[in-house]
Amino acid sequence: MIGNLPFVVCMILVALGLWTLLIKRNLVKLVIGVGLIESGVNLFLVALGYVRGGIPPIYTYAPTTAPWVLPTPQALTLTSIVIGVATTALMLAFAVVIYRHKGTLDTRKIRDLRG
Amino acid sequence: MSRWLALASFFLGAGLLIFGAVGVRPFGDPPRAEMDAYFNRYSQPEVAANNAVTAIVFDYRGYDTLGEATVLFTAVSGVALILRRLRK
Amino acid sequence: MTVVVRTITRILLPISLVFGGYVIMHGHLTPGGGFQGGAVAASGLAMVVVAFGASRLAGRKGLLSSLESLGGVAFAALGFLGLGLTFFANVLAGAGGLFGNSVPYGPNPGDLNTAGTLPLMNWAVGFKVLAGLGAVVLLFALFGENHDR
Numbered sequence: 227m228i229g230n231l232p233f234v235v236c237m238i239l240v241a242l243g244l245w246t247l248l249i250k251r252n253l254v255k256l257v258i259g260v261g262l263i264e265s266g267v268n269l270f271l272v273a274l275g276y277v278r279g280g281i282p283p284i285y286t287y288a289p290t291t292a293p294w295v296l297p298t299p300q301a302l303t304l305t306s307i308v309i310g311v312a313t314t315a316l317m318l319a320f321a322v323v324i325y326r327h328k329g330t331l332d333t334r335k336i337r338d339l340r341g
Numbered sequence: 342m343s344r345w346l347a348l349a350s351f352f353l354g355a356g357l358l359i360f361g362a363v364g365v366r367p368f369g370d371p372p373r374a375e376m377d378a379y380f381n382r383y384s385q386p387e388v389a390a391n392n393a394v395t396a397i398v399f400d401y402r403g404y405d406t407l408g409e410a411t412v413l414f415t416a417v418s419g420v421a422l423i424l425r426r427l428r429k
Numbered sequence: 430m431t432v433v434v435r436t437i438t439r440i441l442l443p444i445s446l447v448f449g450g451y452v453i454m455h456g457h458l459t460p461g462g463g464f465q466g467g468a469v470a471a472s473g474l475a476m477v478v479v480a481f482g483a484s485r486l487a488g489r490k491g492l493l494s495s496l497e498s499l500g501g502v503a504f505a506a507l508g509f510l511g512l513g514l515t516f517f518a519n520v521l522a523g524a525g526g527l528f529g530n531s532v533p534y535g536p537n538p539g540d541l542n543t544a545g546t547l548p549l550m551n552w553a554v555g556f557k558v559l560a561g562l563g564a565v566v567l568l569f570a571l572f573g574e575n576h577d578r
Binding site for chain 3: 385386387388389390391392394395396398399400403404406407410411413414416417420421424425
Binding site for chain 1: 347348350351354355358359361362363365367368369370371374376377380381384385391392393394396397398402405406409412413415416417419420423424
């Protein structure tokens with residue numbers, strides 16, 4: 227249990243995002259919830275690639291003895307972060323347009339299909 | 342009623358997530374790292390780059406980066422389209 | 430915005446642009462790369478939008494869009510450069526020409542003239558991210574300004 231504490235923390239972050247998505251009614255807060263889930267998943271991916279006592283996988287002035295952390299999860303997390311930025315920008319644009327149309331960000335009030 | 346349903350499903354999902362996180366392999370020793378060891382060993386002879394992460398992003402997995410650039414381009418185009426459409 | 434914000438922006442904008450360029454240029458030697466450096470430089474653009482207002486920069490929207498497309502096309506073209514072997518093959522690495530120095534195995538101080546197509550791809554992606562994020566921030570600000578009056 228205590229050895230897996232970083233993974234548990236990542237999953238708590240994901241659970242907080244799920245809580246936000248389920249309970250909150252504001253569109254901007256829903257976007258924040260999706261961002262929380264993204265952060266949790268990115269942190270989980272980076273934590274999966276950690277090696278005990280590892281140093282960054284870069285040769286420039288590297289100490290020779292220590293092991294290196296795995297580089298592939300870091301590279302794919304970079305991809306994931308950029309895609310997260312793109313989807314967040316799209317969601318916020320939709321939220322802005324909905325606010326201009328309806329005058330509110332409450333999901334209960336914009337649920338009707340009028341206009 | 343639906344609020345209680347949401348709470349129950351949240352606690353079920355969060356419990357499953359944390360139960361799964363406890364059951365993952367111990368933090369800090371990946372069991373199989375042959376591919377990453379290859380990348381670490383050969384990023385200097387093959388790509389001539391000191392940074393293994395950059396070597397993976399732009400050389401070994403260039404297709405991923407191409408798709409990522411496409412996603413970014415699509416998102417910017419979508420934002421431009423949505424925010425330009427309603428202007429009087 | 431007030432004169433304090435404008436003055437601080439005038440001081441910080443060159444610093445952020447130069448630091449972004451440094452992070453992009455040294456992407457194959459130190460932590461960083463095209464995406465990170467582009468995001469750093471785009472923060473400078475966002476600061477300009479906040480301080481001086483978006484309507485002053487409204488004419489530069491087409492420039493940002495075309496710069497982003499140019500970055501994407503340059504990235505794909507650099508991928509096609511290695512088509513003699515495979516797509517995305519690094520033909521310039523170790524060839525002796527542009528960015529073509531070979532590196533010895535093991536920890537070293539780092540040589541900027543290495544890694545083949547990687548620095549060029551870093552620059553292409555850096556310009557793409559800089560222009561893309563700047564265009565998104567500018568579009569949001571323009572939309573807000575046009576509707577609040």
